Amino acid sequence: MTDAPPPSGPIEGLEDFPPESDDAATKAAVIAAAERLFAINGFRNVSVRDITAEAGVNLASVNYHFGSKDALLFEIFRRRTAELNRERARMLHEAEGRHDGRPPVREILAALIEPPLRWSGRSPARRIAMQFIIRARSEGAEAVREVLRTDVSHLRRFADALILARPDLPREEIYWRLHFVLGMIHNNRFAEFDRLHVLSEGLTRESDVEALLRRMIDFAEAGFNA
Amino acid sequence: MTDAPPPSGPIEGLEDFPPESDDAATKAAVIAAAERLFAINGFRNVSVRDITAEAGVNLASVNYHFGSKDALLFEIFRRRTAELNRERARMLHEAEGRHDGRPPVREILAALIEPPLRWSGRSPARRIAMQFIIRARSEGAEAVREVLRTDVSHLRRFADALILARPDLPREEIYWRLHFVLGMIHNNRFAEFDRLHVLSEGLTRESDVEALLRRMIDFAEAGFNA
DNA sequence: GTCTATAGATGGATAGAC
DNA sequence: GTCTATCCATCTATAGAC
Numbered sequence: 478m479t480d481a482p483p484p485s486g487p488i489e490g491l492e493d494f495p496p497e498s499d500d501a502a503t504k505a506a507v508i509a510a511a512e513r514l515f516a517i518n519g520f521r522n523v524s525v526r527d528i529t530a531e532a533g534v535n536l537a538s539v540n541y542h543f544g545s546k547d548a549l550l551f552e553i554f555r556r557r558t559a560e561l562n563r564e565r566a567r568m569l570h571e572a573e574g575r576h577d578g579r580p581p582v583r584e585i586l587a588a589l590i591e592p593p594l595r596w597s598g599r600s601p602a603r604r605i606a607m608q609f610i611i612r613a614r615s616e617g618a619e620a621v622r623e624v625l626r627t628d629v630s631h632l633r634r635f636a637d638a639l640i641l642a643r644p645d646l647p648r649e650e651i652y653w654r655l656h657f658v659l660g661m662i663h664n665n666r667f668a669e670f671d672r673l674h675v676l677s678e679g680l681t682r683e684s685d686v687e688a689l690l691r692r693m694i695d696f697a698e699a700g701f702n703a
Numbered sequence: 704m705t706d707a708p709p710p711s712g713p714i715e716g717l718e719d720f721p722p723e724s725d726d727a728a729t730k731a732a733v734i735a736a737a738e739r740l741f742a743i744n745g746f747r748n749v750s751v752r753d754i755t756a757e758a759g760v761n762l763a764s765v766n767y768h769f770g771s772k773d774a775l776l777f778e779i780f781r782r783r784t785a786e787l788n789r790e791r792a793r794m795l796h797e798a799e800g801r802h803d804g805r806p807p808v809r810e811i812l813a814a815l816i817e818p819p820l821r822w823s824g825r826s827p828a829r830r831i832a833m834q835f836i837i838r839a840r841s842e843g844a845e846a847v848r849e850v851l852r853t854d855v856s857h858l859r860r861f862a863d864a865l866i867l868a869r870p871d872l873p874r875e876e877i878y879w880r881l882h883f884v885l886g887m888i889h890n891n892r893f894a895e896f897d898r899l900h901v902l903s904e905g906l907t908r909e910s911d912v913e914a915l916l917r918r919m920i921d922f923a924e925a926g927f928n929a
Numbered sequence: 930g931t932c933t934a935t936a937g938a939t940g941g942a943t944a945g946a947c
Numbered sequence: 948g949t950c951t952a953t954c955c956a957t958c959t960a961t962a963g964a965c
Contacts, residue, residue, distance in 0.1 A: 520747075526941090545942080677862075
């Protein structure tokens with residue numbers, strides 16, 4: 478399963494969960510290892526044994542610190558999505574500041590799209606975190622799916638901003654178009670990029686995040702203003 | 704796992720795999736049951752025991768007829784996607800016939816979007832089939848992912864048609880926009896619809912397939928022509 | 930070709946010593 | 948809090964009688 482378990486020393490992806498005690502160091506190592514393995518191999522292909530081996534900690538520590546494998550996944554998912562949505566909210570807030578509380582559609586969409594895109598292009602740790610979120614969304618256990626189905630708090634303000642920006646559109650239309658934009662975002666998986674790469678015979682390069690970002694926002698804005 | 708194992712009699716979803724012999728009847732029952740359970744509960748939450756119980760056949764028959772659980776999933780996936788892509792190809796072919804071999808962007812996108820959308824809205828069996836495809840795409844085993852990554856034969860003619868329709872656009876741009884449209888399509892899952900329903904406070908009704916179809920094509924066309 | 934019984938492997942979780 | 952050893956449930960896959 479894992480080909481290159483890192484020895485000791487600083488663990489990739491740890492930067493966002495700085496250990497504050499010896500206890501927290503173990504938790505952080507487990508989280509970093511689990512996030513990486515889940516992101517790369519998928520949830521059902523990673524066992525607790527894989528995680529603890531990769532983290533260089535004891536097999537029992539997952540259950541000791543998190544309660545269960547599912548609870549571990551859930552905790553990582555909540556942390557990462559909270560972090561991501563904070564970035565999005567901040568960008569939206571800034572756009573509102575620039576436009577008297579009524580930013581145009583393009584800036585609202587940029588606030589929604591940019592953070593996940595930048596995560597995908599920044600450090601390896603960030604790319605891992607983003608792929609983890611994307612995979613957890615579709616492969617996660619019941620708890621994750623429950624949150625997905627019912628927690629829309631982070632989307633509410635985006636929907637409201639869009640309604641304010643386009644008061645002429647029926648609200649129903651706004652929601653659907655937001656749904657389409659989210660679909661575009663969630664489709665940014667490794668596998669889909671690979672496929673696109675094959676189809677385009679190497680023409681598409683997802684590593685050029687700035688270009689991809691511009692393309693996505695152009696497309697989404699035009700669709701939204703159809 | 705399964706709450707209502709159907710008794711004997713015609714099995715839902717069987718219509719597309721008409722049994723041609725007694726032997727094929729068992730295969731068809733297994734396929735129908737597996738497709739339904741996978742679509743509703745997800746791949747990792749359905750065991751071979753669940754499938755054979757639901758199908759009313761012997762536990763061993765999955766391995767006897769298909770070789771393994773993974774191979775069963777793979778066979779259903781191949782059948783269904785082949786069927787779906789035949790419909791898409793036919794629609795594209797017809798559009799080409801109407802426009803001297805160079806249909807406009809809107810009709811090309813319609814040929815891509817309409818079949819999966821109509822599956823989602825037609826019979827319960829078709830809706831199940833569509834959800835199965837969507838779930839298998841993200842939860843499937845290695846064989847499915849391998850096909851996803853490398854098999855682009857069904858997309859090739861759509862990409863070519865789009866290039867022909869928009870010779871002014873860089874080909875790279877065409878491929879990316881096609882990727883965005885595919886993202887919109889793949890996002891039509893039960894869970895996403897549920898979430899949208901919560902967000903819109905019941906305003907969105909995915910059961911109105913005609914309206915959703917028009918919305919999707921409008922959005923995609925505008926995005927493509929940005 | 931069906932079915933029962935079970936092999937064989939995996940993996941989540943935990944007890945209990947340190 | 949860590950670690951080893953191990954329990955135990957679950958599941959896929961198969962052997963072998965019919």
